[in-house]
Amino acid sequence: MSKNDIKVALIGNPNTGKTSLFNQLTGLNQKVGNYPGVTVDKKEGTSKLSATQNAIITDLPGTYSINPTSLDESIVLKTLLKKDIKESPDVILVVADVENLKRNLLLFSQIKDLEIPTVLAINMVDQMHRKGISIDLSLLKKELNTEVILISARKSEGIDEIKEAIIRCHIAAKASPLCGIxxxxxxxxxxxxxxxxxxxxxxxxxxxxxxxxxxxxxxxxxxxxxxxxxxxxxxxxxxxxxxxxxxxxxxxxxxxxxxxxxxxKATDLRGRLDKIFTHRIFGYVLFSLILLVIFQSIFDLASVPMDLIDGTFAQIADFAKSNLPKGVLTDLLTEGIIPGIGGVIIFIPQIAILFLFIAILEETGYMSRVVFLMDKIMRRFGMNGKSVIPLISGTACAIPAIMATRTISSWKERLITILVTPFTTCSARLPVYAILIALIIPDIKIFGFLNLQGLVLLLLYALGFASAIIAAYILHKTLKVESKSFFVVEMPNYKLPSIKNVFFEVVEKTKAFVFGAGKIILALSIVLWFLASNGGSSYKNAQKTVVENAAYQHLNEDEIQQKIASLKLENSYIGMLGKTIEPVIRPLGYDWKIGIALITSFAAREVFVGTLATIYSVEADDENTSTIKEKMASEINPDTGEKRFNFPVGMSLMIFYAFAMQCMATFAIVKRETKGWKWPLIQLFGLAFLAYISSFLTYQILS
Amino acid sequence: MSTIADLHKGEIGYISEESLDVIPLKLLEMGCIPGAEVILIQLAPLKDPLYICVNGSHLAIRKETADLIKILKSE
The missing domain is CATH 1.10.287 (Helix Hairpins)
Incomplete structure (x- = not known):
């Protein structure tokens, strides 16, 4: 950024195509940062206005007025009131939608009265004819006393004119109030x-x-x-x-x-579509169908890239192991860092696909109809029509889901949504459910066509949603939180989604996961690696102990290595931790080995599977599910002589993972969004308590 | 006097002057001002929320808000 760059603030009502225009002006030259002191994302990009002139464009959150009612909107006011030469905008670019020009001009008139040079871009003019709208542009310019440009951001029409107008407006630097209140x-x-x-x-x-x-x-x-x-x-x-x-x-x-x-001259496509999409019966039927399609696609489309990522990271680790000199650093890399990164990347396909759907639904204007349909129902449970989006997003990952609650202006409704979102079955629970289901549920068809294993998985999803709703209801009735609630949602016109906008949206949300959850998962993976690969004297002597005993037991080399690995883990710091908590988790049917997996999976739930793989000393180059499964299936509980992973234990574990907030990253994001330790701690311990009691009952009743 | 909540689907009313003080600022800013034409487009089950078009803006508001806003019905 050079001193000569013009600082442009991009402002507009929601649903005016502001994002499209921002993407058109900046292309790929954009980055997301943070406003100091708040957690609202700051989107900035550079635009080449002419051969010699660049502009730094800041995309401010969409708002109907500069009188803010939410955190996002307050950013707009803060930015505009700045008098700092470095940060205050030189030119304001207001985007308006041609169809809602009257309402859009309210915001424009407020901004004009701030006496900052302003350019008005009237967007979606390609729709004018169809809507029977005509504008006297030269008179409008004169009346508004400002540069007015007709554009169609989606068709990239009028973009060059905007650039020229920004330069002219910056040079003229004249600004006069419009309404003189x-x-x-x-x-x-x-x-x-x-x-x-x-x-x-x-x-x-x-x-x-x-x-x-x-x-x-x-x-x-x-x-x-x-x-x-x-x-x-x-x-x-x-x-x-x-x-x-x-x-x-x-x-x-x-x-x-x-x-x-x-x-x-206007065609009423909107009215006809609304008759179907907001219909009191068909509206709900369609919404259910859309959800079904989304969840089906997540499973079908994501499995291939996920397997690919899994395999690739295993190969990278193997390659590093065999090509780097032996030592602690290599171990850290191959057993801590690489699997840690792999554990983050593996979720990207599911998260990206889910957000692709959500972005499309939002772009088309359909999401507002869902908010309309669901508001009354969600309100009974202390939430808001807008809570539907976080609850659906939660099935991919709770991190972006909790961030999506920011649009809910009532604090109580938002807080309840944040607190219950971790109940929804996120993608990190799937590997855990998958292996446990494979172990304890027979692979048979009931009624000739229903796969029993699939049915159990479906029930676990249903359990997630049902408990979210029940928990919300209890919170609604018990929480004493002061909040003035006022609900209004704009029902935007239907439009075809823009590929560019959808793409940027998916990238942004996925990044939020990678950098929000990813950092923590990676850091915890390294800590856990350290705890698992260090220990007291028994840990250090493990090799000696096994080798000394090997002579009597007639073990071959492979078996010796496996014994050493198991003994090491048992005596590592993490093994000691597992043994310490064993008395507490024994009533749930777990031993210290499962205890280790419970602790390590606090980084992310899916680490459970990897940890068990290590505990049951599966060889590193042979780490596929079937072998882990076989090892787990053959594990014997020494107290009873039965299988360790029998039906009661498996069920108890699945119930535990359904409820417990086994996710450090969610804890961190809740702390950030609720601005304090209180709610994340209540959530963490509340869910842990619920998980413990439910698993206890499950195990005791079933065994 | 009737309110927005009393409108039937497709019916038109005009927001009365006396409602000015009870309309939340945000709703005013979105075009819901005295004198403006308001049409009820759709009702969710249990008549809540209401999907209205006011002053050209398509909005969904809750019944508790609609109850406050008095209107004059067109004859």
């Missing part, structure tokens, strides 16, 4: 407000008062004066209402002269 509402009141500081426009000062959002550059004296305006809150509220009405009056006046809709 002062003389219309209460001239004396606003005159006094204006006198507080000459460094800010009247509207900026008004926003500081109404939103209590003071930029760092404001002096203490000025701030005190502004605070005195806040005392009469009913007056503030009244004036805010009046301001909005006044803005609409002005906008109506302008649009009357410049914007004509001939309804007879």
């Amino acid at each position: 002062d003389h219309k509402i209460d001239p004396d009141y606003f005159h006094k407000l204006k006198e507080i500081s000459p460094n800010y426009s009247l509207y900026e000062l008004w926003l500081m008062v109404t939103q209590s959002n003071f930029p760092e550059t404001i002096t203490k004296e000025e701030k005190e004066k502004l605070l005195s305006f806040k005392q009469d809150t009913s007056k503030l509220k009244k004036y805010q209402h009046k301001e909005t009405i006044y803005r609409y009056q002005e906008i109506n006046k302008i649009l009357k002269k410049t914007y004509i809709v001939d309804k007879t």
Whole structure:
């Protein structure tokens, strides 16, 4: 970034194609960062405006007004009120949707009053004809006193004109308010407000008062004066209402002269689609079918790349092992880091596919219909129509799912959604379920066509959703959380999804998983590797002990190596931990070896399978499920002489994994999103308690 | 006086002036202002939420909000 770059802030209502325009302007030159102090993603990109001029474009969260009602929206106001030369935008690019121009101009009028150079891009003009809309562009420019460009971001029409307009607007650097709120509402009141500081426009000062959002550059004296305006809150509220009405009056006046809709020419595709998609019966039937298709595809499409990744990482580890000099660092690499990274990458296919579907549903406008259909039902359980998206996302990974709760403006509804999301069966539970089902459920067909193993897996998914709903209901009835809730959702027009937008969305969500969960999974893998490969004196003497005894037992070389590995693990730090917790987990049917797997899988649930593979000393180059399965199947419980992984133990384990929050990354994200230790700790211990009791009952009743 | 919640599917009303103080600011900003035309497009089961088109904006609001907003029905 050079000093000459123009800083452009991209602002617009949701569903105006703002993201499309951002993608058009920046292409692949974009990155996601963070706003200081908050967890909202900051999307930035560079755009080449002309041969000599670049722009840094910041894509601000979509909002209907600069008066914020959510964390995401408050970023918009914060950015606009900045007076820092380095960070405050030089030019604001407002995107509006041609069909909802009136509402979009409300935001535009607010921004214009901040007296920052502004360009207005009216998007989706390719739809104008079909909707019977015509615009008098030159008159609109004059009335709005700004650069107005008609564009179609999806068809990349008007992009060059926008670039030119940004440069012109930056050079002219003229900015004048559009609505001048002062003389219309209460001239004396606003005159006094204006006198507080000459460094800010009247509207900026008004926003500081109404939103209590003071930029760092404001002096203490000025701030005190502004605070005195806040005392009469009913007056503030009244004036805010009046301001909005006044803005609409002005906008109506302008649009009357410049914007004509001939309804007879409009086609009502939206109305016809809404009749089906929001129908009180067909609406739900269609939604169920769509869910079915999504889950089917996740399993069918993801299995091939997942196997491929699994195999590749095993090969990389083998290659490193046989080509690097023997030592601790090589061990760390081949047994800690490489499998750790593999354990993260393996989930990418499922997560990417699920978010592909969610992105398509959101792009088409269908997701808002789901919110509409589900709101009343979800509200009974203390949640919100918008909670449906996190709960579906949770079947891939809880990390992006919990981040998706940010759109829920009621804190109580959002908190409940966050707390119950880990109940949904995420992709890390699948390998655990898969191996346990294979061990304890016979591979037979019931009624001639239903695969019993598949049925059990389906029941586990149902258990996940059902317990999420029940837990939400209990929380709804017991939680005493102050929250003022107001619910409004825009029902955008239906449109075909843009491949580019969907692609960027999937990449972004997958990245959130890789960098959110991935870091923690990797770090914990390394810690666990250390704990498993170090120990006290018995650990160090393992080799000697086995070799000394080998002579009597007539073991061959392979068997000796396996014995050493088992003995080492048993006496490693992690083995000691497993033995320490054994008395606690014995009532659930587990021994210390399973205990080790429970501890290690706190990094990520699927580590359970890998750990058992190590414990039952499966050779590294032979690490496929069938052999782990065989080893597990032949494991004997010395107390009873029966199989260790019998039906009660297997069921008890699956129930444990269904409930326990065996995921460090989820804990971390809940702490971040709820801004404190309280809720993640309550969640962690609550779920652990539930898992323990349920597994205890399962084991005791079945055995 | 009737409210948005009293509208039948497809019926049109006009938001009354006296509702100004009870309409949440966010809803005002989305176009739900006194004098604006409001059409009920669809009702979810149990008549909640309501899918309305107000001042050209297509919105879903809960019944508890719709109950507050008084309207004049067109004759």
